[in-house]
Amino acid sequence: MAVRSIIQLHKIGTDEYEFYGSPAALYDCHSSEELMIAQKSLNNYFSKCADYPKVYRNAVYEIRKGEIYTKVSNRGRKKETNTVT
Secondary structure, three states, rough: EEEEEEEEEEEOOEEEEEEEEEEEHHHHHHHHHOOOOOOOHHHHHHHHHHOEEEEEEEOOOOEEEEEEEOOOOOOOOOOOOOOOO
């Protein structure tokens, strides 16, 4: 099994959820002013948290960093060819 990180954005007022593969992807769709925390500050906050899921909360949003388990596959990988010279 492969483990990947996942970011969950929960808008508290409307109970909407969005999911991202990284904090950088989150900040591609939302601004620092909107989330009320800069990307660098969020990364530092998550790096100092000890346990999963790591949770950051403010008045409008809850941002969680967790893990998702995926099955390892060979899909999309090029096959190696053995050539003898």
